[in-house]
Amino acid sequence: MHQLRNTLPQTPGGTAVKGACPVRVLGVGSPLGDDAAGWESVRRLQRDKKWGSGIEFHIVEGGQRLLDKLDGRGTLLLVDAAASPVMPGTIQRLEGLDPRIDTLRPGTTHHLRPAEALQLAAALGLLPPKVVIWTIAGACFDFPVGLSPPVAAALPRLVQQIIAELEAILNEGPPFHA
Amino acid sequence: MPDPNSDRSSRIDTPPHQGDSPERIIRVSTLARVEGEGALTIRLCNDRVEEVQLRIFEAPRYFEAFLRGRHMQEVPDLTARICGICPVAYQMSSCHALEQLAGIEVSGPLRELRRLLYCGEWIESHTLHIYLLHAPDFLGYESALAMAQDRPEYAALVRNGLQLKKAGNAIISLLGGRAIHPINVRVGGFYHVPSKKELKQLGEELKGAHDLARQTVRWAASLDFPAFEHDYEFVALRHQAEYPMNEGRLVSSRGLNIAMGEFPKHFEEYQVPYSNAYQCRRKNGGAYYVGPLARWNLNFDRVPASIRQVADETGITWPCRNPYVSIIARSLEVLYAVEEAIRIITTYEMPDSPAMPYQPCAGQGAWITEAPRGILYHGYETDASGIIRQASIIPPTSQNQLQMEGDLLRIAPQLVNLSEQEAALRAEKVIRNYDPCISCATHFLKLRVERR
Numbered sequence: 001m002h003q004l005r006n007t008l009p010q011t012p013g014g015t016a017v018k019g020a021c022p023v024r025v026l027g028v029g030s031p032l033g034d035d036a037a038g039w040e041s042v043r044r045l046q047r048d049k050k051w052g053s054g055i056e057f058h059i060v061e062g063g064q065r066l067l068d069k070l071d072g073r074g075t076l077l078l079v080d081a082a083a084s085p086v087m088p089g090t091i092q093r094l095e096g097l098d099p100r101i102d103t104l105r106p107g108t109t110h111h112l113r114p115a116e117a118l119q120l121a122a123a124l125g126l127l128p129p130k131v132v133i134w135t136i137a138g139a140c141f142d143f144p145v146g147l148s149p150p151v152a153a154a155l156p157r158l159v160q161q162i163i164a165e166l167e168a169i170l171n172e173g174p175p176f177h178a
Numbered sequence: 179m180p181d182p183n184s185d186r187s188s189r190i191d192t193p194p195h196q197g198d199s200p201e202r203i204i205r206v207s208t209l210a211r212v213e214g215e216g217a218l219t220i221r222l223c224n225d226r227v228e229e230v231q232l233r234i235f236e237a238p239r240y241f242e243a244f245l246r247g248r249h250m251q252e253v254p255d256l257t258a259r260i261c262g263i264c265p266v267a268y269q270m271s272s273c274h275a276l277e278q279l280a281g282i283e284v285s286g287p288l289r290e291l292r293r294l295l296y297c298g299e300w301i302e303s304h305t306l307h308i309y310l311l312h313a314p315d316f317l318g319y320e321s322a323l324a325m326a327q328d329r330p331e332y333a334a335l336v337r338n339g340l341q342l343k344k345a346g347n348a349i350i351s352l353l354g355g356r357a358i359h360p361i362n363v364r365v366g367g368f369y370h371v372p373s374k375k376e377l378k379q380l381g382e383e384l385k386g387a388h389d390l391a392r393q394t395v396r397w398a399a400s401l402d403f404p405a406f407e408h409d410y411e412f413v414a415l416r417h418q419a420e421y422p423m424n425e426g427r428l429v430s431s432r433g434l435n436i437a438m439g440e441f442p443k444h445f446e447e448y449q450v451p452y453s454n455a456y457q458c459r460r461k462n463g464g465a466y467y468v469g470p471l472a473r474w475n476l477n478f479d480r481v482p483a484s485i486r487q488v489a490d491e492t493g494i495t496w497p498c499r500n501p502y503v504s505i506i507a508r509s510l511e512v513l514y515a516v517e518e519a520i521r522i523i524t525t526y527e528m529p530d531s532p533a534m535p536y537q538p539c540a541g542q543g544a545w546i547t548e549a550p551r552g553i554l555y556h557g558y559e560t561d562a563s564g565i566i567r568q569a570s571i572i573p574p575t576s577q578n579q580l581q582m583e584g585d586l587l588r589i590a591p592q593l594v595n596l597s598e599q600e601a602a603l604r605a606e607k608v609i610r611n612y613d614p615c616i617s618c619a620t621h622f623l624k625l626r627v628e629r630r
């Protein structure tokens with residue numbers, strides 16, 4: 001029961017940022033296998049470092065919920081597992097609507113895939129000016145709950161790379177104006 | 179199993195004609211713009227429709243089985259996991275059924291808060307279907323993305339739809355504890371109730387939603403609807419005073435009028451070999467129709483006069499028997515839900531306690547509430563310590579399946595002379611009128627083990 005009620009915890013940084021150029025970090029996925037890599041990354045990002053104002057963290061299931069979090073402002077940093085033929089645990093950094101976003105896992109059979117949501121956001125003027133997508137190639141996207149060994153081994157490296165990128169963005173200040 | 183990495187656009191898989199064989203099969207191997215995974219086969223012989231099969235191949239999920247052995251207080255959190263779009267409906271039907279079993283009745287501000295939560299779900303679910311799933315069918319596009327990319331006015335339309343949907347998200351986030359799979363609902367009420375100040379802030383967020391909801395009705399009424407009517411048996415709850423959500427008698431357009439607990443006497447589930455979901459029918463064998471169009475047709479006299487006027491301005495004569503017009507019924511329900519939410523927020527008084535106490539006990543309870551897609555039946559049996567011994571859950575999509583197949587049979591003669599692509603699209607449009615939630619419909623599959 002604890003797992004049911006807490007698989008989508010209210011993230012401490014999840015309150016809306018009022019400023020003109022918020023930095024939003026979104027983990028996309030589900031609790032199943034390596035599909036949880038995006039969620040787990042966001043949990044660790046919050047656990048491993050104390051972040052100041054101007055940044056919010058969210059855990060979302062699919063493209064529809066991703067779309068709900070976008071308003072055309074600031075920076076979007078998205079973390080998701082990828083279903084691609086490369087070695088499980090491989091980390092990739094993409095920018096904007098790179099065609100490789102098609103490999104992002106949907107998280108749910110309901111509604112939009114993350115790639116569709118990002119494309120729709122762009123068509124609606126809701127995509128932030130700066131979009132960075134970190135992916136980690138998964139091995140298994142089904143039961144049991146829990147990451148596969150190669151993805152679990154690579155996750156700390158992914159989190160460190162994202163922390164470095166977020167620090168650079170936050171220190172840079174306002175170039176990512178809406 | 180479908181390829182989990184596949185995109186969600188339709189897959190049309192039509193075998194070539196075999197020589198002079200009179201048989202032709204139209205097959206959509208993955209339905210697009212529906213919740214979950216399903217497929218469709220129409221078999222024609224000498225241009226005559228032989229068979230229609232709506233196949234739901236999404237894996238069975240056994241919810242009824244794994245509810246057994248759990249305590250009744252856990253049920254709303256478990257059933258919320260059945261659907262990411264309508265979790266509130268599952269929580270409401272299970273809470274009411276278990277409260278009936280325990281002999282308590284939630285009233286006053288707690289009853290109002292439940293209704294407010296349901297308003298949030300109707301707004302969210304209906305708006306999503308209207309703008310992202312259904313609108314492309316009427317405007318001639320493959321998807322909402324194609325619509326938005328093609329014309330700026332359609333991009334503005336979808337943007338407004340998403341804005342309206344956020345009003346529903348805000349209600350569910352506040353009352354449910356989070357936007358998806360709410361965790362704040364329990365048998366007897368809530369774990370935490372909002373203050374008047376919190377609801378007042380929510381009311382501010384809903385102000386813009388009212389205009390957007392009215393615009394949605396006007397836009398939906400401007401669409402062209404195919405001439406397609408049938409004498410359906412519409413089935414919905416009907417309350418003595420209000421538009422039905424959590425309470426009422428079960429009525430139909432053919433004179434059925436029963437207490438909701440009598441549902442199993444008049445309706446039955448049965449299996450078909452080609453689908454992982456049960457189908458439902460009246461015990462006299464007939465298909466029936468649940469959902470916004472059924473609800474509106476049977477209850478439009480239960481909304482405020484201002485909304486009835488908006489409904490009259492659509493130019494539709496109610497009751498309406500054209501399933502394509504369900505998009506207008508859905509939009510009228512969004513308008514009603516926004517107004518009802520504002521009314522509840524304005525008159526809210528914080529209850530003394532977030533929940534009514536109850537004693538777990540042995541018994542049986544059954545209830546129906548109106549999920550966005552139609553009536554949702556829950557029945558439970560518990561032992562003396564409140565442990566679930568038996569559970570029965572009948573979602574609206576299961577109930578509409580036979581009706582969807584009926585509509586497909588009726589439209590199939592029009593598909594004979596169309597290209598495969600066009601025929602498949604026309605058939606999919608028929609299904610999308612019902613906004614089916616296939617994930618909801620696959621909770622159950624009787625598992626039979628044969629041993630030698």
